[in-house]
Structures are given as structure tokens and as C-alpha cells.
Amino acid sequence: MRRLLLAVGLAAASLPAQENAGRSTPTRPGGAPPVAAPTAPKAAPKAVAPAGPAKPAPRAAAAPKSGEGKIPAAGAYVGAREISRVLKAASTWDAGKKQLTLTVANRRFVLEAETREAEFDGVRVFLGAPAEIRQGELAISKIDYLRLLTPAVRPGQGAGKPPGLKTIVIDPGHGGRDTGKVNARLRVLEKEMTLDTARRLKVLLEAKGYRVVLTRDDDRYVELTDRPAVADRVDADLFLSLHFNAVEADVERVTGVEVYTMTPQHQLSANRQPDDQVAVHNPGNFNDHWNAVLGFAVHRDLLAALKVPDRGLKRSRFAVLRLARCPAVLIEAGFLSNDAEAARVATQGYRQQIAVAIAAGVRSYGAALAQARANR
Ligand SMILES: [Zn+2]
Known part of the structure; x- marks a missing residue:
């Protein structure tokens, strides 16, 4: 894990402050936003005020091509045992480095406590909220688990019909x-x-x-x-x-x-x-x-x-x-x-x-x- 640690050190020194918010402030970034009722997946996409003058989108009322389940609460976390069970991943915990490694078909997904930075199959990935130690095990935000880790480890799991590609x-x-x-x-x-x-x-x-x-x-x-x-x-x-x-x-x-x-x-x-x-x-x-x-x-x-x-x-x-x-x-x-x-x-x-x-x-x-x- 030398590479990741080096990368983390670099990130702390050079990336915009926003990326490191979880490392230096006591408040978890994911916990701050107010919780609003999620839009039902089958509903028409909520209109957003465009930055400039815009023509109405021709498919404004059309249903999206693929549905998503309800978004979990921002403060909800899910622990290592649950993650490795649902994703059918072998897991190892390095207490010294505070790193959880999930292995699926020779691909390694490394999550580290107290940082938003992770390593998925050799590349850097930024979580939406820092991983934490909760109840004696590493845990990540449920949104990161469902909307980032799961799609990377098990594409399509829990996501409805896959979109086309033409x-x-x-x-x-x-x-x-x-x-x-x-x-x-x-x-x-x-x-x-x-x-x-x-x-x-x-x-x-x-x-x-x-x-x-x-x-x-x-x-x-x-x-x-x-x-x-x-x-x-x-x-x-x-x-x-x-x-x-x-x-x-x-x-x-x-x-x-x-x-x-x-x-x-x-x-x-x-x-x-x-x-x-x-x-x-x-x-x-x-x-x-x-x-x-x-x-x-x-x-x-x-x-x-x-x-x-x-x-x-x-x-x-x-x-x-x-x-x-x-x-x-x-x-x-x-x-x-x-x-x-x-x-x-x-x-x-x-x-x-x-x-x-x-x-x-x-x-x-x-x-x-x-x-x-x-x-x-
Ligand atoms: Zn540009």
C-alpha cells in the first residue's frame, strides 16, 4: 500500500481544501447537508434552474432510462462485515494502516479510515464522505457504498435494468x-x-x-x-x-x-x-x-x-x-x-x-x- 499512502500524503499537501475537509475538520462533510425528501425514481426529473437562458429540454417530462432506488440518509454508514457479505468479497483489515481491503476476482478495493480517498483496482477514487471506524470496524457512508463502491465491484447490483449503449x-x-x-x-x-x-x-x-x-x-x-x-x-x-x-x-x-x-x-x-x-x-x-x-x-x-x-x-x-x-x-x-x-x-x-x-x-x-x- 506504499503507493496509496504516498498518494494520500500528496493529496493532503496539494489538493483543494474541499477534498481534505474530512481529514482536518471534526464534522463529517456528509453529515452536514439537510435531509430533503428524495424524488421518487419513476417521477419526472425535477426541474432545475439553468445558469443561463435555455430552451426547454425536449424530453423534460420523459422518464429516465434507468431507475435508482431511494437515496439513503446522508449520515447512514455501513460496516465492513455487511459490505463484504453483500458484495461477496474477501476482506482483510490492517489495524496499523486502518485499511480495509476487499478482494473480488483478483481486484482489490482499499478503504482507509478518516479519509475520503480510496483505491479501487489500482486507481484513486474520492468518496463523498470519509470512511470511519464505527463499532470496531471500518464503515463508509451508505451513499458511497450504494452509489460508488457497489457499482465498481458489482456493476448492476441493485440498480435495475442496465441502460443501452448505441x-x-x-x-x-x-x-x-x-x-x-x-x-x-x-x-x-x-x-x-x-x-x-x-x-x-x-x-x-x-x-x-x-x-x-x-x-x-x-x-x-x-x-x-x-x-x-x-x-x-x-x-x-x-x-x-x-x-x-x-x-x-x-x-x-x-x-x-x-x-x-x-x-x-x-x-x-x-x-x-x-x-x-x-x-x-x-x-x-x-x-x-x-x-x-x-x-x-x-x-x-x-x-x-x-x-x-x-x-x-x-x-x-x-x-x-x-x-x-x-x-x-x-x-x-x-x-x-x-x-x-x-x-x-x-x-x-x-x-x-x-x-x-x-x-x-x-x-x-x-x-x-x-x-x-x-x-x-
Ligand atoms: Zn474545460
């Missing part, structure tokens, strides 16, 4: 007057990198037989709320939003990949948005389970292919994830603020590698859906 919407971040992140020294613009990567990914996915639609195929500005609306219009099964990242400080050191899915209701995001409303059930929350299956698959395959630092699988209420009515993921494929990484991203060869890695992630997600279907 039409894929790729969303190249930014465009037009919105350049996104910029490396001025090297003249690398995020909006150009995302569009080119999206076009490459489209070719790869179409070759695999998927129907692929881009939210923009030229240098134009598209409102955030109009991007998931494209997915609605074409009845998409999957929404992939492509971005590149930047930091203000520590540009020399911060590189690598991070992958985001929608934050479950009543949980804190890794990077809290200014308008983060933890009590609201958003359209994106109808797919909490499949979002986690998708995010885990894409994050793992990106890291395996690119061999860059692992910034973690995280959750955030980004507008495109909040409003997506199909499983959705937002990929930050590299840091343009780091000159070496920006120079690599600026090459066609590296963008092709990124596209190939995301396509592999889509294939892994498809395999997880097939496994879930077979287990029903």
Missing part, C-alpha cells in the same frame, strides 16, 4: 469566445484540443459501430445547458464531455488525469461549485449507479494507457453532468498549465492516444453493462 454524444468543452484554459507561452487553447480529440474519438467509436454525435463540430460557442440538450435530442445512451485542465499555482508539479461524474444527492463534490446544492436531486442523479460504473471504467483505462499521474475519480455538479439524462462523464485529460504536458497535448499523436484510451473505457463500460445484464 448512441454516444461527445461534448468538446468550450468553443468560440470561450477558449477554456490557455497555455499562452505555447499558444495551446483548450477549445482546440477538445475539438480535435473529440473528432478522433468519434472516428474510433464509429468504427466500433456506435452512432456518434458531437455537441459542436467547429469553433463555436455552445451554452453549457445546450450541451446535454443535444443528448436529449438524439436520445443518447452516453455523454462524454472532454476538457483539459489548468492550475494557477504549482504548475510545475500538477499533471495528469482526473475524471468526474455527477455528485449523488446529499454528498459534497470533490471540487465544490459555487452553486452546489447538495439537497437537490438533479436529472444526472437518476444514473448515479451507471455514472459510477462509467467513470471507474474510463478513469482506469485512461491511466492504464497514458501512464500519467492519477488525480482521481471525483464527483462534481458541473452543469453538463447535472443535466444529463443518460450516464455521463467529464474527462480532464491533462494540465495545460504544465508546459511539458501542454506540449504533449499539443501533438496529434498524444491526442490520438487520449482518444484511444477513452474508446477503451467505453468498451470496458459496455462490458460492465453486459455483465450486469447477464447477472439479472
Whole structure:
């Protein structure tokens, strides 16, 4: 577990304060949000006030493609014995490191007390609330157990009918007057990198037989709320939003990949948005389970292919994830603020590698859906 411990040390030193809230404050983040009545899974998704002017979504009243059970109370925790029994996982407890390791078919899932950071099959994953010792055993928030760990360990367990996978919407971040992140020294613009990567990914996915639609195929500005609306219009099964990242400080050191899915209701995001409303059930929350299956698959395959630092699988209420009515993921494929990484991203060869890695992630997600279907 040397790698995880090193990563934890790094995280404590460098990640935004929000991610480490559980480590340094006495109040558990998951316990803070007020508990509101959850929206019934079969009901029409609750309308949310969009950030800007928006056309009404064409499928606003349509039922979501896959149902989810009721969200548990934010303060509810579930212990190691129950987790390993239900997930049929072998478990070992390291009292010194306060780490619980669950093993399923040679894949290891490591949970550590007093931190939100976990390791799933070799990659970093951020829980919505820190793991704790309760009644003498490690316990995690029931929301993390049902909406993150279970989908990763046993795709489809307790989640209803798996969604299809035929039409894929790729969303190249930014465009037009919105350049996104910029490396001025090297003249690398995020909006150009995302569009080119999206076009490459489209070719790869179409070759695999998927129907692929881009939210923009030229240098134009598209409102955030109009991007998931494209997915609605074409009845998409999957929404992939492509971005590149930047930091203000520590540009020399911060590189690598991070992958985001929608934050479950009543949980804190890794990077809290200014308008983060933890009590609201958003359209994106109808797919909490499949979002986690998708995010885990894409994050793992990106890291395996690119061999860059692992910034973690995280959750955030980004507008495109909040409003997506199909499983959705937002990929930050590299840091343009780091000159070496920006120079690599600026090459066609590296963008092709990124596209190939995301396509592999889509294939892994498809395999997880097939496994879930077979287990029903
Ligand atoms: Zn971006």
C-alpha cells in the first residue's frame, strides 16, 4: 500500500481544501447537508434552474432510462462485515494502516479510515464522505457504498435494468469566445484540443459501430445547458464531455488525469461549485449507479494507457453532468498549465492516444453493462 499512502500524503499537501475537509475538520462533510425528501425514481426529473437562458429540454417530462432506488440518509454508514457479505468479497483489515481491503476476482478495493480517498483496482477514487471506524470496524457512508463502491465491484447490483449503449454524444468543452484554459507561452487553447480529440474519438467509436454525435463540430460557442440538450435530442445512451485542465499555482508539479461524474444527492463534490446544492436531486442523479460504473471504467483505462499521474475519480455538479439524462462523464485529460504536458497535448499523436484510451473505457463500460445484464 506504499503507493496509496504516498498518494494520500500528496493529496493532503496539494489538493483543494474541499477534498481534505474530512481529514482536518471534526464534522463529517456528509453529515452536514439537510435531509430533503428524495424524488421518487419513476417521477419526472425535477426541474432545475439553468445558469443561463435555455430552451426547454425536449424530453423534460420523459422518464429516465434507468431507475435508482431511494437515496439513503446522508449520515447512514455501513460496516465492513455487511459490505463484504453483500458484495461477496474477501476482506482483510490492517489495524496499523486502518485499511480495509476487499478482494473480488483478483481486484482489490482499499478503504482507509478518516479519509475520503480510496483505491479501487489500482486507481484513486474520492468518496463523498470519509470512511470511519464505527463499532470496531471500518464503515463508509451508505451513499458511497450504494452509489460508488457497489457499482465498481458489482456493476448492476441493485440498480435495475442496465441502460443501452448505441448512441454516444461527445461534448468538446468550450468553443468560440470561450477558449477554456490557455497555455499562452505555447499558444495551446483548450477549445482546440477538445475539438480535435473529440473528432478522433468519434472516428474510433464509429468504427466500433456506435452512432456518434458531437455537441459542436467547429469553433463555436455552445451554452453549457445546450450541451446535454443535444443528448436529449438524439436520445443518447452516453455523454462524454472532454476538457483539459489548468492550475494557477504549482504548475510545475500538477499533471495528469482526473475524471468526474455527477455528485449523488446529499454528498459534497470533490471540487465544490459555487452553486452546489447538495439537497437537490438533479436529472444526472437518476444514473448515479451507471455514472459510477462509467467513470471507474474510463478513469482506469485512461491511466492504464497514458501512464500519467492519477488525480482521481471525483464527483462534481458541473452543469453538463447535472443535466444529463443518460450516464455521463467529464474527462480532464491533462494540465495545460504544465508546459511539458501542454506540449504533449499539443501533438496529434498524444491526442490520438487520449482518444484511444477513452474508446477503451467505453468498451470496458459496455462490458460492465453486459455483465450486469447477464447477472439479472
Ligand atoms: Zn474545460
